[in-house]
Amino acid sequence: MAINNKKAFEVEFHWIFILIAGAAILAFFFVMAEKQKTISQEKLSLELSTQFDAAFISAIQSKGTTQTMPLPSEGIEINCGKTQLCDCKYTVLGRPTSFGDKIIFAPNKLDDYEAQIKTFDWTAPFRATNFLFMTTTKIKYVIVYSDTDAPIRELEIQLLKDLPATLKLQTTTDISKIVYDEDKIRLVFLTNPDPTLLNTILSANKRKDINAVYINKQNNEATFYNKKQNSNSFEQTTLKFLADSTSADSVNNALMYATIFAEDPHLYECQSKEAYKKLSYIAMIIHERAKELSSQMQDKPQCATLYPIQTGQTLDNLKKSAQQASNDLNTAGNILPLAQQLQTQNKELLTTSCPVIY
Amino acid sequence: MCKNNHNKKSQMEIVGLALIVVLVGLVLLFAVQYTFKKPQQTIQKAKEKTTAENFLSAMLKTNTLCQKRTIGELIQDCALARMMDCGNSQDSCLNAKTTIQYLLENTIKKWNKQYRFIIDGAENTNSLHFESSTTACKGEKASATRPFTITAGFDVTIKLDIC
């Protein structure tokens, strides 16, 4: 009987023992897997950061071409935070990394096997910085324009020329002819859209991720339409951009194109402010350079009259306006006349064989 | 018989233990090998290639003390007629030679790298051949090659290897 009791206990004890040992082994491997996951996430994030730099440099070196950059399967999220503070970062597997010194305009989420990257010089009127425009082939861009309005038609042609050739694009004058064949669609209106019509589009395509931007080149402003949470309507945000609509073209359209790629108005605002800050630094450098050059113009009196009085004052005002715009985008319009003035002065210097400002 | 079975069992266990020791030993061997393996040189090569390209690009546009001509212009003159007089009894070939040598020694050599510079395609430019040592860049190296026009229809190739 004693033997029987012990035998019965032995089996149970054996099983308990196995369970404990098995649990210990599983725990071991689970901890190892977790550690490995953390290491992989860090490695991936660092790799992506390096790839960003490399893609940025190649894109600058091979101007006008579109570079591709492989993305992790989970995609990357891009945002500048929810508060007024511009904490712009891209997030991979929950790990955020700051943009650093790059000015990036991109959708909120890049979810594809590779991203299309194009850099664009921003000149106002001298080259201030390079913008990085990012997108994927999973996003369709629809340009809605008007055939009857000549400036708008011109803008549409300009857009088709400057936008990356690899972009999935549809152009139309009729909003009802839009083909919703992608999950993510960005509508680019060159004419003022009817908000009710937009809400109708949203209701009719509930499964699609649709957002829009209206580019008003006349007033140099862009209105971002983003879907409200748990609603079939859009919320609107209007922001100013700097562009020269005259033939002078002292400021190029980089900031205008940026409104096409940036889905989030807060991202657009933050990155534009960074751009204006950069512009103020470049204006400062060019101003100091002009002062230095003027001190060496004794043998060229025709140049001495142009340096530094005319150009110096313009550059100083440009620097101050850019600093103001880096705090408040609504004041960016003050930069345009100064840029045009500087461009005229520079041309004058060129024709008189004086060292140019930029 | 019982004793024989018992012996066989212990022998099996010893074999098992020995197998484990051998496996652990192998794993350790691989680990040591992996730890002391030299890292991949891909990034280093890419850096050296870019450095070589930038060197050639900058060198050809640098103005020399010979009539303020660029090194590129000196090479052109050297490959053709050698008509340029650089003063101090130096012609374009000699001036280009001393200048390029100076640049290589004060940059790439100073950065503790080996180099090999040659211009192929013109007999007169054979003297513009520089090596940091006789065995420099015989093995793995990063190269930058640049075609350079001497005159219409006459091109040479300028090559810089860094290793």
Add this chain to the structure above:
Amino acid sequence: MSSHKTQTKIKFCKKYKRINKTIANMIFRNTHKSQVKMFETIGVLIIFFILLSIGISVYFMLQKSSYAKDTEQRRQLQAFSTVQKMLYMPELDCINVFGAVEENCADKIKIKVFNTILQNSDTQNDYYQTFGLSNVTIKIVYPTQEEYKIYERAPKKYVRAFKTQSPILLKDPKNPVNEQHLFGYIEITSYVQE
């Protein structure tokens, strides 16, 4: 007759004792056997966990060394990327007679001015994203020998420093007609804090 009974009894008792002893022995052996088996299993598990720990330590050691190598490579690449970015920075680029940007060229006056504006701590903080913890210098090699410090942000304590260089053309914009190009290089001394 009683002796026979007694004899049988004794025989039976002896037999019974023998049987009891055998059973007792069996019980003893079985108990001892299972204890041995248990200790054996525990022993095997201990050895197994020891081997597993060794394996995992070796694995993590390799991972750490591989991660350290990756980090080092990334640092080198970052320093080199910074040098490459500098070749295209509007803060330093050269403009030719026609107003076009020259590639791989730095304007001498811009270099001096850039260094001056970087003395301002706010501006230096803004450019920290570009240059990080490093010293950036441009050295002219030919035909003159000059050195321009652009950015200086070396930490007080660092584990080691490494240098990255790239050749560059320099231009003195004084005389736009007779443009003179000088040969130099950018040198970035990057500091590692660990």
